[in-house]
Amino acid sequence: MAKADTPMRTPNPWLQHVNVFRQANPEMSYKQVLKSAGATYTRKPKPEKSGERKPNPWMVHINKWKEANPEWRKDYSYKQVLIKCKETYKQ
Numbered sequence: 001m002a003k004a005d006t007p008m009r010t011p012n013p014w015l016q017h018v019n020v021f022r023q024a025n026p027e028m029s030y031k032q033v034l035k036s037a038g039a040t041y042t043r044k045p046k047p048e049k050s051g052e053r054k055p056n057p058w059m060v061h062i063n064k065w066k067e068a069n070p071e072w073r074k075d076y077s078y079k080q081v082l083i084k085c086k087e088t089y090k091q
Contacts, residue, residue, distance in 0.1 A: 013043075013044065014041065017037055017040075017041050018033060018034060018037050021033055021036065021037040021040065022037075057091065058089065061085055061088075061089050062081065062082070062085050065081065065084065065085050065088070066081065
């Protein structure tokens, strides 16, 4: 994959802090920078995901099959149900 095709990654905030701290303290070793930068770093909380999760179409298909065959436990194991559902599943 060419570099032009790779998506841009968001920079790691901890490593950004370490690099700024290292530039401000060039006399320190990297190990010392890591230890000292931890005292001045404050972690930012991750934003919470909003909304509901999208239902998994495969699991929806299995649940529909089980609802259509309410006594499936008498005739099939769960593994056999998965095999049967695979035969009728279309994406």
